[in-house]
Structures are given as structure tokens and as C-alpha cells.
Amino acid sequence: MDAWFAVNWYELFVPSNSILELFIRGSIVYLLLFFVLRFIPTRQLGMLGITDLLVVVLFAEAAQNAMATTYTSITEGVALVGTVIFWSYIINWLGYKFPLLQKFLNPPPLLLVKNGRLIERNLAKELITEEEIMSQLRQQGIELLKEVKIAYMEADGGISVIPHNSKKDNIAEK
Structure with a gap:
């Protein structure tokens, strides 16, 4: 004991x-x-x-x-x-x-989509399929690839998306 x-x-x-x-x-x-x-x-x-x-x-x-x-x-x-x-x-x-x-x-942002077109070379570099990028876009409220002005893979693994109808676009049109 x-x-x-x-x-x-x-x-x-x-x-x-x-x-x-x-x-x-x-x-x-x-x-x-x-x-x-x-x-x-x-x-x-x-x-x-x-x-x-x-x-x-x-x-x-x-x-x-x-x-x-x-x-x-x-x-x-x-x-x-x-x-x-x-x-x-x-x-x-x-x-x-x-x-x-x-x-x-911390790697710089990597361009994945520009003006609705996939940057295949960069997707392959990060091993991202078209289905995976589309899933990420849908989670951000974007249904079609052509709606994306630009999309980046950030250093933390997240994907940031700027759609064509962003506030900057609206200000530039006025």
C-alpha cells in the first residue's frame, strides 16, 4: 500500500x-x-x-x-x-x-481558375481534380465555372474565389 x-x-x-x-x-x-x-x-x-x-x-x-x-x-x-x-x-x-x-x-497563392477556365497545370501540381474544384466553388455559392473571374489556392490550403459579379466589377462598370 x-x-x-x-x-x-x-x-x-x-x-x-x-x-x-x-x-x-x-x-x-x-x-x-x-x-x-x-x-x-x-x-x-x-x-x-x-x-x-x-x-x-x-x-x-x-x-x-x-x-x-x-x-x-x-x-x-x-x-x-x-x-x-x-x-x-x-x-x-x-x-x-x-x-x-x-x-x-508559405507558398504564394496559386492560380487555379482564370476567367472561367481551369489552369490545368496548377491543378495537377496540387493534385486537384475538376470535381474537387467544382465542389469548392459550390461551397462558396458558385454553380458554374464561367461565373469565376479568378480562384486561388491559398497557402493554408483554402480556395479563395472572386466571381465575375464581385463588388469591384460593379464599381468599375459605373
Whole structure:
């Protein structure tokens, strides 16, 4: 019965691995996943940004390991979570400070439809079928392709659409 309430405080807080090693391991995994995910077609990521996805996945993994005693100390889990926060912040900060890098981190919008015509090359690049783009257009209240002035795949995987009858068109006609 005493074993139920015994706490090994040393094992709970003193890491069994070097904090530097944990930082290096966490950094390698984060950066490797970031670069792999950066080149996956955007539509497969949905509405979640790359760094958001990495943070969620790696937080869950690091926290789970610390709580499930896969690591022998809470300190190791905290070090890995800190590493994820560090790289997430640094990558976003670098993208903010250096616009050229931002273009790599978050791809520019990709033209999918122009004046009612599909841009087949760009659809193929993102692995989007005509049925899928039409589904996205219908969800935005557009029934026919010819109603679309321009449609873009945004960096977050969403599709923005400007129909021919937009407010800008109406102002230009007056």
C-alpha cells in the first residue's frame, strides 16, 4: 500500500538524457518534418498551416512521452516541448523579418481558375481534380465555372474565389 503513494522525486525531475541531446533530437525531427510537409501538396493539409500541424503533433508526442514515463523525467518532456516552441517561433519570426524566406515558408497563392477556365497545370501540381474544384466553388455559392473571374489556392490550403459579379466589377462598370 505504501508503494501507491511513494514518489521518486529524483527520477521525476532529473533527466536521464542530456538536455542538449534532447534539443538536438527535437530540432532534427521538427525541421525534417517541416521540410517534408512543406513539399506535400497544400490541399492535403486542409486549413491547418504547416507549423501549426507540427506544433500539435510534436506537442502531443512530447507531452505523451513525458506523462507516460517513456522518459524518466518531466524535465525531458518540457525540454522537447520547449524545442518545438523555439523552432516554431524562430521559423515564423524569420518569415516575418525576411519576406524572401516567407515565400518559401508559405507558398504564394496559386492560380487555379482564370476567367472561367481551369489552369490545368496548377491543378495537377496540387493534385486537384475538376470535381474537387467544382465542389469548392459550390461551397462558396458558385454553380458554374464561367461565373469565376479568378480562384486561388491559398497557402493554408483554402480556395479563395472572386466571381465575375464581385463588388469591384460593379464599381468599375459605373
